[in-house]
Amino acid sequence: MAMAKEAGDEKIILITNDDGITSPGIAALVESVKHLGKVVVVAPDRPQSGMGHAITIGQPLRLHPSKLFGDIEAWQCTGTPVDCVKLAVDKVLHRKPDMCLSGINHGPNHSINVIYSGTMSAALEAAIEGIPSIGLSLLDYSVEADFSGAQQYAALLAEQVLHKHFDKHLCLNVNIPAVPAELLQGFKVCKQAYAKYQEEFAERKDPTGKNYYWLTGEFVNFDKGQDTDVWALEHNYVSVVPVQFDLTHYQLKEKLEKSLKH
Template sequence: MAKAKQKEQPVILVTNDDGVTAPGIRNLVEAVKDLGKIVVVAPDKPQSGMGHAITIGQPLRLTSVQYFEGVEAYQCTGTPVDCVKLAVDKVLHRKPDLCISGINHGANHSINVIYSGTMSAAVEAAIESIPSIGFSLLDHSIEANFDGARKYARIIVQQMLKKKVDKHTVLNVNIPAVDESLIKGIRICRQAYAKYEEDFVERNDPNGRKYYWLTGEFVNFDKGRDTDVWALENNYVSLVPVQFDLTNYVLKDKLQKMWKF
């Protein structure tokens, strides 16, 4: 009797913006390493706040590293988006079944999704028709406790692998920085209208030349109970489906009726 054909493992690309040696990416690999063939391609240094930047004026280097036991891994001199592009073209030579980015040290809720290298890597994957998820923990500390983040990252990745989703799916997942036992579950949310009220502190360097240091306070203008900010403040994991099509379709329809050219 012929043996049943063994199901091929899904290929999962793992990246981040905090750098290949960051605790967050190590915890993400640990959370999912038995769910498929894991390949890591991540920046060789922190790239937080890079957004969707790509490298076009200088060469990129890709180096094999042994930071994750039993996992093929590379560090890249470029941005998180560069990492995804190079992974598909030069490492995997195919599109992975899933791309996961993170676990970021710090929040990527509300407006942060625009600036985030973590989320831009995930969005780039979706542009390339690869379903993707960005994970962030609301703790910037290098000693952050990732127990809850690992647990919920695994649950969500399992759902993505189990259920057939659109190839352009991007999920923005944030995990509250509380003990795992205090996390109430997962909320599917919308992005809150919240942003930083920014200020530049002006100082002088030792040579008397002025420089500026960006500071700011995060302000939530959105009182809805269906937002990512509300969910996180109430100890839920927030899950926001996002998209790279920035068209305002409501305004588009209005302008077509109002403006005549």
């Protein structure tokens, strides 16, 4: 399973996703960045949306070669998006790639979605390992979505991350509005909006008369600032949110250090 030797100092770009290796979004991403270096794809063999940072334990993982991308080395994995990153580094590349790209996801991963997203968890896993990473999502769930604008901005951003030597733990959550490429207003570096789904479970009955539940809900934005990803996307900007895997609440930590008694 050894990877072919790279020519000179050619950059190695790992690509994964959570929609599965056959999704149009990952094919669009491969096409948009293949000129930047040697692309290697390791992606789930089936949709894994909403898996978050799940890893597979207690059952074997398998890798199978794929010819979906022509001459580009590709593997489909029976595990989660995070499993794909771990296996890619250890068993396919035998080294850390220069960058990891995850996506292009079908549907948004702005605001609270970043917590649940398999797309972003794969990118964060790469960042944990010291691999600069970008998760990319298009605000269109359709398998017939137009990825041309997303491809344009994916290539622009990936090239800069590859060559500007940002922090090795860099992780960017990038969302692209579902509008024609000529209507996109450029990048806007944002914060994550305080927005979430007001959820409820619809109760239904199966053919045997037993109850089952189906998650539904409405997306509500509680953050009216103009520095958020939701605002940027509503105004046709490509939102770029730097995210991190350190979940420490530092302001609260300082308060607790002063107020907790022992």
